[in-house]
Amino acid sequence: xxxxxxxxxxxxxxxxxxxxxxxxxxxxxxxxxxxxxxxxxxxxxxxxxxxxxxxxxxxxxxxxxxxxxxxxxxxxxxxxxxxxxxxxxxxxxxxxxxxxxxxxxxxxxxxxxxxxxxxxxxxxxxxxxxxxxxxxxxxxxxxxxxxxxxxxxxxxxxxxxxxxxxxxxxxxxxxxxxxxxxxxxxxxxxxxxxxxxxxxxxxxxxxxxxxxxxxxxxxxxxxxxxxxxxxxxxxxxxxxxxxxxxxxxxxxxxxxxxxxxxxxxxxxxxxxxxxxxxxxxxxxxxxxxxxxxxxxxxxxxxxxxxxxxxxxxxxxxxxxxxxxxxxxxxxxxxxxxxxxxxxxxxxx
Amino acid sequence: xxxxxxxxxxxxxxxxxxxxxxxxxxxxxxxxxxxxxxxxxxxxxxxxxxxxxxxxxxxxxxxxxxxxxxxxxxxxxxxxxxxxxxxxxxxxxxxxxxxxxxxxxxxxxxxxxxxxxxxxxxxxxxxxxxxxxxxxxxxxxxxxxxxxxxxxxxxxxxxxxxxxxxxxxxxxxxxxxxxxxxxxxxxxxxxxxxxxxxxxxxxxxxxxxxxxxxxxxxxxxxxxxxxxxxxxxxxxxxxxxxxxxxxxxxxxxxxxxxxxxxxxxxxxxxxxxxxxxxxxxxxxxxxxxxxxxxxxxxxxxxxxxxxxxxxxxxxxxxxxxxxxxxxxxxxxxxxxxxxxxxxxxxxx
Numbered sequence: 001x002x003x004x005x006x007x008x009x010x011x012x013x014x015x016x017x018x019x020x021x022x023x024x025x026x027x028x029x030x031x032x033x034x035x036x037x038x039x040x041x042x043x044x045x046x047x048x049x050x051x052x053x054x055x056x057x058x059x060x061x062x063x064x065x066x067x068x069x070x071x072x073x074x075x076x077x078x079x080x081x082x083x084x085x086x087x088x089x090x091x092x093x094x095x096x097x098x099x100x101x102x103x104x105x106x107x108x109x110x111x112x113x114x115x116x117x118x119x120x121x122x123x124x125x126x127x128x129x130x131x132x133x134x135x136x137x138x139x140x141x142x143x144x145x146x147x148x149x150x151x152x153x154x155x156x157x158x159x160x161x162x163x164x165x166x167x168x169x170x171x172x173x174x175x176x177x178x179x180x181x182x183x184x185x186x187x188x189x190x191x192x193x194x195x196x197x198x199x200x201x202x203x204x205x206x207x208x209x210x211x212x213x214x215x216x217x218x219x220x221x222x223x224x225x226x227x228x229x230x231x232x233x234x235x236x237x238x239x240x241x242x243x244x245x246x247x248x249x250x251x252x253x254x255x256x257x258x259x260x261x262x263x264x265x266x267x268x269x270x271x272x273x274x275x276x277x278x279x280x281x282x283x284x285x286x287x288x289x290x291x292x293x294x295x296x297x298x299x300x301x302x303x304x305x306x307x308x309x310x311x312x313x314x315x316x317x318x319x320x321x322x323x324x325x326x327x328x329x330x331x332x333x334x335x336x337x338x339x340x341x342x343x344x345x346x347x348x
Numbered sequence: 349x350x351x352x353x354x355x356x357x358x359x360x361x362x363x364x365x366x367x368x369x370x371x372x373x374x375x376x377x378x379x380x381x382x383x384x385x386x387x388x389x390x391x392x393x394x395x396x397x398x399x400x401x402x403x404x405x406x407x408x409x410x411x412x413x414x415x416x417x418x419x420x421x422x423x424x425x426x427x428x429x430x431x432x433x434x435x436x437x438x439x440x441x442x443x444x445x446x447x448x449x450x451x452x453x454x455x456x457x458x459x460x461x462x463x464x465x466x467x468x469x470x471x472x473x474x475x476x477x478x479x480x481x482x483x484x485x486x487x488x489x490x491x492x493x494x495x496x497x498x499x500x501x502x503x504x505x506x507x508x509x510x511x512x513x514x515x516x517x518x519x520x521x522x523x524x525x526x527x528x529x530x531x532x533x534x535x536x537x538x539x540x541x542x543x544x545x546x547x548x549x550x551x552x553x554x555x556x557x558x559x560x561x562x563x564x565x566x567x568x569x570x571x572x573x574x575x576x577x578x579x580x581x582x583x584x585x586x587x588x589x590x591x592x593x594x595x596x597x598x599x600x601x602x603x604x605x606x607x608x609x610x611x612x613x614x615x616x617x618x619x620x621x622x623x624x625x626x627x628x629x630x631x632x633x634x635x636x637x638x639x640x641x642x643x644x645x646x647x648x649x650x651x652x653x654x655x656x657x658x659x660x661x662x663x664x665x666x667x668x669x670x671x672x673x674x675x676x677x678x679x680x681x682x683x684x685x686x687x688x689x690x691x692x693x694x695x696x
Contacts, residue, residue, distance in 0.1 A: 001374050004363070011362040015355045021655070025536045025582070026349050028658050061409040061538060062559060065573035069557035100555050183574055188373045190409060190538045190576030207448050209417035211410060225413035226531055228538030230578065234373070307369070310376050 001327035002188070006237045024233045029226050038227070041236035048239050048248060049165075051172050051195060056218040058194040059232050060211075064090075064162045064181045067192060068097035070212040071158055071177065074196075074204045076132040078102030083131040083155070085109045087147075088116040088140035089316065090160060098135070106131065116143045119280045127153045133176060139164040139282050141184075142314040144274070144321065146282040150174050156200055163284050165193070166242060167326055168252030176200050182231060184284070185326045187238055191231030242326070251326055258324050258333045259283040265337045271344040289319040295347055296320070306339050349675035350536070354585045372581045377574050386575070389584035396587050396596060397513075399520050399543060404566040406542040407580050408559075412438075412510045412529040415540060416445035418560040419506055419525065422544075422552045424480040426450030431479040431503070433457045435495075436464040436488035437664065438508060446483075454479065464491045467628040475501045481524060487512040487630050489532075490662040492622070492669065494630040498522050504548055511632050513541070514590060515674055516600030524548050530579060532632070533674045535586055539579030590674070599674055606672050606681045607631040613685045619692040637667035643695055644668070654687050 017024040018033050027034050042057050051057060060066075071094075076082055081104045084095045088111070098105040108127055109120035127134050133156040139146040141163045151157060156176025165180040172178065177200060182191040194214060201215040210216050211225050242251060263281060266272045272288045274281070290296060299320065303311050313319040324333055365372040366381050375382050390405050399405060408414075419442075424430055429452045432443045436459070446453040456475055457468035475482050481504045487494040489511045499505060504524025513528040520526065525548060530539040542562060549563040558564055559573050590599060611629060614620045620636045622629070638644060647668065651659050661667040672681055 002371060007363045007371050007373070011359055014359040014362065015352070020657075022657075023350060023355050025355070029537065031658065061411070061414070061576075062557075063409070063573045065559045066409070066557060069559075097558065100558070102555065181574060188576075188578050189377065189574045190579060207450065209410075209414060210445065210448070211413045211417075225411045226529060226537045228409075228536075228576070230536050231538060309368075309370075310379070 001325060002234070003238065003241045003327045006234065006241050009237055010234060025230055027229070029223060029229050034229060037236060038222070038229075038232050041232050041239065044236055044239035044243070045193070048242055049172060049195075050169070054198045055172060056196050056198065056201065056214070058196065058214060058217050059222040059227055059235075060192045060194055060217065061190065061228055062212070063189075063192055064160050064179055065093065065097075066212065067160075067179045067194065068094045069101055070208065070214075071133075071135065071179070072098045072101035072103050073208045073212070074214050075156070075158070075177075075200060076101075076103055076203075077205060079104060081106060081128060081131050083108045083127045083134040083153075085120065085125070085134070085136040085151070087111050087119055087137055087145055088143040089314075090140055090142070090162075091135075091137045094135055094137070094160065108134070111145075114277070115275075116140070116145060117275045117280070118277045119145060119147050122149045122151070127155055129154065131155045133158045135159070139284055141282075141285045141323070142287075142317060142321075144276050144282040144285040144287040145280050146284070148279055156197070163282075163325075166239075166248060166251065167255050167284060169248040182235060184323075185238075187231050187235040191228045191235060193235075254330060255283050255324070255326065258328065258330055259286065261330075261337060262286050262322060262324065262333055265340060269340075269344060271348045272340060284325055285321055285323050287313055287317060287319055287321045292347075293318070298347070299343060302343060303336075303339060306335070308336055308339055311336075349673060350582070351586065351589045351675045354582065354589050357585055358582060373578055375577070377571060377577050382577060385584060386570070386577075386580050389580050389587065392584055392587035392591070393541070396590050397520060397543075398517070402546045403520060404544050404546065404549065404562070406544065406562060406565050407570040407575055407583075408540045408542055408565065409538060409576055410560070411537075411540055412508050412527055413441065413445075414560065415508075415527045415542065416442045417449055418556065418562075419481075419483065419527070420446045420449035420451050421556045421560070422562050423504070423506070423525075423548060424449075424451055424551075425553060427452060429454060429476060429479050431456045431475045431482040431501075433468065433473070433482070433484040433499070435459050435467055435485055435493055436491040437662075438488055438490070438510075439483075439485045442483055442485070442508065456482070459493075462625070463623075464488070464493060465623045465628070466625045467493060467495050470497045470499070475503055477502065479503045481506045483507070487632055489630075489633045489671070490635075490665060490669075492624055492630040492633040492635040493628050494632070496627055504545070511630075511673075514587075514596060514599065515603050515632060517596040530583060532671075533586075535579050535583040539576045539583060541583075602678060603631050603672070603674065606676065606678055607634065609678070609685060610634050610670060610672065610681055613688060617688075617692060619696045620688060632673055633669055633671050635661055635665060635667055635669045637661075640695075641666070646695070647691055650691060651684075651687060654683070656684055656687055659684075 109125040158177040161180040178195040183189040313321040457473040483506045506525040509528040526543040531537040661669040
């Protein structure tokens with residue numbers, strides 16, 4: 001979801017942006033107006049996320065999946081070692097990409113034993129001192145599993161924040177690299193944000209594609225080639241909406257209230273269940289299973305009639321999944337809970 | 349530029365797409381509505397461009413600049429040979445990327461002697477039989493230099509069509525790979541189209557990033573990861589606009605009329621000049637130089653007052669450049685010519 005206020009602004013400006021008589025979809029990315037727009041979006045991102053001065057903020061393309069490959073290319077030589085925590089499907093894809101890029105990827109914690117319904121306890125795993133970095137997935141969107149803490153490690157910490165970025169305050173200074181596809185909380189599909197600490201620039205392999213070489217893009221203000229202009233524009237609008245609605249502290253309060261309400265509804269029912277360990281439950285993606293899976297299709301079709309969409313769980317886990325990103329209002333969650341209660345009364 | 353009709357449609361649908369109550373910016377790329385939208389966009393692309401069945405059409409990210417690197421990765425092993433024609437700045441970037449990816453790039457024709465104001469004559473260059481492909485840039489946007497013919501070669505022909513795609517009919521069957529950033533004639537920045545002949549899939553290096561491996565993306569209908577949804581949606585609207593305005597034959601007539609009018613105005617004046625050889629003049633990008641370059645700034649500022657923007661030549665060549673892509677109406681070109689005539693009368 002994108003906040004309706006943001007969509008309305010984009011709509012109003014779509015054929016005449018900044019009184020230019022042109023759409024932001026048409027202007028040159030090297031023109032004064034767009035350069036300003038991108039600089040404002042970056043400044044808003046830095047303000048909202050509290051990005052320290054010794055970090056670069058890059059606006060790239062290709063999604064987090066592309067960064068799965070370009071993290072090893074930018075940070076490690078082939079045959080170097082990197083550490084990975086495996087908490088589910090997105091971790092696995094990142095690990096597969098690291099192998100593709102020649103790394104000795106050491107899985108320092110693997111939650112297979114719990115069928116990926118847990119995160120490792122803080123301090124329960126050891127990272128080899130020669131690892132170039134430790135990679136983890138703060139939130140697994142498919143399993144609905146989330147870290148309640150930031151791993152401590154002496155090597156640079158690299159985190160795929162695609163599904164939790166800007167959902168609450170974080171201490172950026174604990175990370176070496178934060179990266180995220182924008183499409184959950186920050187903007188439309190097609191924009192990828194990479195936040196990288198200065199001292200990690202300059203180690204890219206010579207064969208790193210120029211437009212995915214963090215240093216080269218940092219030096220070019222992310223404009224080595226044409227950037228995804230509309231995505232950057234929308235990112236700026238969404239960050240301003242976050243600021244106007246109280247910033248990340250208020251966002252965290254709202255998101256936690258939404259998640260708590262939904263978990264409470266699930267836990268207080270024998271009809272619905274969530275398999276994730278209490279200390280690893282996601283604020284953003286809440287999978288739930290119907291006790292009688294033969295009712296799944298009926299649940300989805302009646303939900304759709306009630307205006308509740310995108311509730312089908314990922315094909316790999318089945319059941320349902322509610323994704324309650326920043327732009328989902330508390331009223332939307334209440335509406336879902338009411339529907340779930342009614343459905344249970346009728347079909348339990 | 350994007351056709352105003354297309355922008356108006358996008359605006360109308362921006363907060364409620366297909367009566368879903370949602371924006372196309374919000375829907376899941378795996379949902380039925382978007383999967384249909386992407387399939388329709390691909391079908392329209394195939395119809396308009398006349399893409400034969402034995403070619404895949406991929407919707408990717410990263411721009412043509414990313415493909416500069418992924419062409420060698422998908423088509424050749426390191427140390428293989430590939431042939432390149434060098435007609436200017438975009439050719440040079442493609443050649444630099446091929447070197448970065450380990451290729452022995454043989455430049456079979458280089459137009460340096462003319463300061464890149466020419467293209468090599470048909471048949472004047474020889475491509476080594478062991479070259480994995482021949483790469484060329486049908487239109488150099490910065491120099492305004494364009495091939496009036498398609499090179500004949502026994503190896504697969506790879507062409508960066510970023511600035512001329514859909515500007516006129518082409519015979520796709522002459523090419524192994526056609527690729528293009530969408531932002532000139534096909535859509536917004538952030539979408540890249542790759543058209544690749546079936547038999548060229550499956551030769552990618554094992555380390556090719558998954559989301560840029562043409563075969564993997566072809567098998568996943570370009571949805572191995574989240575695609576640039578809004579760009580694909582707009583591409584579909586623009587292709588429908590092309591069909592409604594007569595298809596590529598009518599588009600070619602309009603584009604040629606626009607270009608001829610502007611070249612005639614330049615050539616019939618001593619105040620303006622275009623340095624490009626007559627048989628290599630671009631239909632899309634027309635650079636021109638004022639006899640007195642001290643008037644450049646005044647020309648640009650008076651042009652802007654007259655509503656004529658983006659006329660500044662690339663910093664590497666100076667002077668002026670009119671980019672008259674598909675969506676620029678003939679009236680826009682006439683307006684520019686009138687302004688140029690008035691400016692000449694006043695300042696010559």
